[in-house]
Amino acid sequence: MIGRLILTYPDVARRSGMFLMLALVTLAVYGLGISPAWIGHLLPTSSSWLEVNPTLGRLIGALMIALIMALNWKALRQLPRRWQIAGVWIELFVLLMLFFYSFDLSFAFIAKKIGFLISQGVVTTLYISVVSIAIATAIALAGAIAKLSKNGVVYGLATFYTSLFRGLPLLMQIYIIYLGLPQVGYVIGAIPAGILALSLCYGAYMTEIFRAGIESIPRGQTEGATALGLSPSQTMGLVILPQAMRVIIPPTGNQFIAMLKDSSLVSVVGVWELMYLARTLGQTEFRHIEMLITASMIYWMLSIGLELMQARIEARFGRFNAR
Secondary structure, three states: OHHHHHHHHHHHHHHHHHHHHHHHHHHHHHHHOOOOHHHHHHOHHHHHHHHHOHHHHHHHHHHHHHHHHHHHHHHHHOOOHHHHHHHHHHHHHHHHHHHHHOOOOOHHHHHHHHHHHHHHHHHHHHHHHHHHHHHHHHHHHHHHHHHOOOOHHHHHHHHHHHHHHHHOOHHHHHHHHHHHHHHHOOOOOHHHHHHHHHHHHHHHHHHHHHHHHHHOOOHHHHHHHHHOOOOHHHHHHHHHHHHHHHHHHHHHHHHHHHHHHHHHHHHHHOOOOHHHHHHHHHHHOOOHHHHHHHHHHHHHHHHHHHHHHHHHHHHHHHHHHHO
């Protein structure tokens, strides 16, 4: 008898955990206040008692949603891992689209404006982001080498730069560059001001990423390169950086994606980038949510593109370091 109880205890614990999780999900859905009106569409005969007992209807609706989620989880678990991932993406994307559809969007308005939104806003956003990324990468590499220098002056300059531009909000940096420089005689356009602010801000963050990546390489690599007669610059370019890229690329890719989204902040100085045009075009016919959702989806697609590029670069340097 005791042996049978011991053998069945894991099953009892697993079932208890499932019931507990089902109860917690039901309470969570109930707490969100989701209307049980959808039950009336599935079961027309239930509409009358749903109106009489709204609290009970909400509870039953929450329980049904929890059961659907549990069955969906069970069904997905039967699939291979690749299909599990694809299934989760498809289901969540459909739910997201249904959420957006509930806003009663004017798709005709979106179709009329999306061409200009892409041709003007996306092009400007990509231009600002690509140029800023290139400059920030150069600044980060120089800053990382400076922070690894034994020269106190160079090290002091690098640490002051990273401390200052990591300590100030990006929006404030944009305002200071765009509004402050003309007061000392340097007039700068809105797009160059945005590029400069993004480059300096993200260059400071990426400096620390590059420094950590370079320091992750064992000192013996440098000593071996020196023994072979390589100069410091050749050692850095041919030996250290190729190996450090495996550590540098993942957080740097995250910084690139963040910069792509933060480029929307340059809209505060009147740059016709994606976010600025989304707000402006939405004001013409009081269709703000249509343009904001469209711009959000475009930002998401651009971010997915960067994620795929990052994955390919990571795989390439992973193969390189494995040789």
